[in-house]
Amino acid sequence: MTNREVAVVTGTSSGVGLHTALGLAHKGLHVVATMRDTGRSAALRAEATRQDVDVTVRALDVTDHDGARACLDEVTAEFGAIDVLVNNAGSATFGTLEQLSDAALQKQLDVNCLGVAALTRHVLPAMRESGAGRIVTVTSNGGVVGEPFLDAYCASKFAVEGLMQSLAPVAARFGIAVSVVEPASVVTNMMENLDTEALATPDDPYQDLANTFFKAAGALMASGQAAQDAAAVVVEAATTDTPRFRWQTSQAAVDFVGLSLADLDGSNVLGAMSRWLG
Structure with missing residues (x-):
């Protein structure tokens, strides 16, 4: 057991998740940094050593609900009740709807929404009984603005934002603060890890549009916000004395989500996204 607050962060092998784990450790929390494959933990461990902070690494696959629950139960038994849950793990598939199979759609929901829901559901009872807790989910500008080929x-x-926004006022009655954090473009390896299998079709009528968008999105990602800076906002959302529901990680993110949040008829978003297609 530990006298420090316990934070569980998913998807910590790189990028925003890695820096969120380190940032929370600097805040004095006992951080359990989880990832699907702990064989990819070298970067996190090395940086924790360099920064002289302690993190505990555990294996957790958000799509394996039984395994994830077992991991959280082990964390609670070893370190005490979970005070902070940061849902950061995610994946992305590239393709427009005609190119996407039901399996591809299901995979995205499994990782980015249903896995988040399962973990959140599991920590809620103890947080509710204690009258306190923080649940922070890293979503995306893509949770507010629909982007071509994504x-x-x-x-x-969008689904996980709706889930969390619906949960937030109910959880608040029990002292639990629920937040979402919406980064814009962040310099990570997301473009390299995009699942583009749907585009591997001959005579693809969407190929020119896809290539144009892919280049535009890649340029934005390459010139985007540093992962460490985006993570600092996640840490703030998880530890601030004045929590709120929606956080953006940069002015670019504020401007981008503003396209949709103030767009009552949808024309601003569709116009902006059409320009991305050339």
Whole structure:
């Protein structure tokens, strides 16, 4: 057991998740940094050593609900009740709807929404009984603005934003603060890890549009916000004395989600996204 607050962060092998784990450790929390494959923990461990902070690494696959629950139960038994849950793990599939199979759509929901729901549901009873807790979910600008060729990804992020926004006022009655954090473009390896299997079809009528968008999105990602800076906002959302529901990680994110949040008829979003297609 530990006298420090316990934070569980998913998807910590790189990027925003890695820096969130380190940032929470610097705040004095006992951080359990989880990832699907702990063989990819070298970067986190090395940086924790360099920064002289302690993190505990555990294996957790958000799509394996039984395994994830077992991991959280082990954390509680070893370190005490979970005070902070940061849902950061995610994946992205590239393709427009005609190119996407039901399996591709399901995979995105499993990782980006249903896995988040399962973990959140599991920590709620103890948080509710204690009258306190923080649940922070890293979504995306793509959880507010639908982006071409990211149909499945945006659908899953819209879904998890709706889930968390519906949960937030109910959880608040029990002292639990629920938040979402919406980064814009962040310099990570997301573009390299995009699942583009749907595009491997001959005579693809969408190929020119897809290539144009892919180049535009890649340029935005390459010139985007540093993962460490985005993570600092996640840490703030998880530890602030004045929590709120929606956080953006940069002015670019504020401007981008504003396209949709103030767009009552949808024309601003569709116009902006059409320009991305050339």
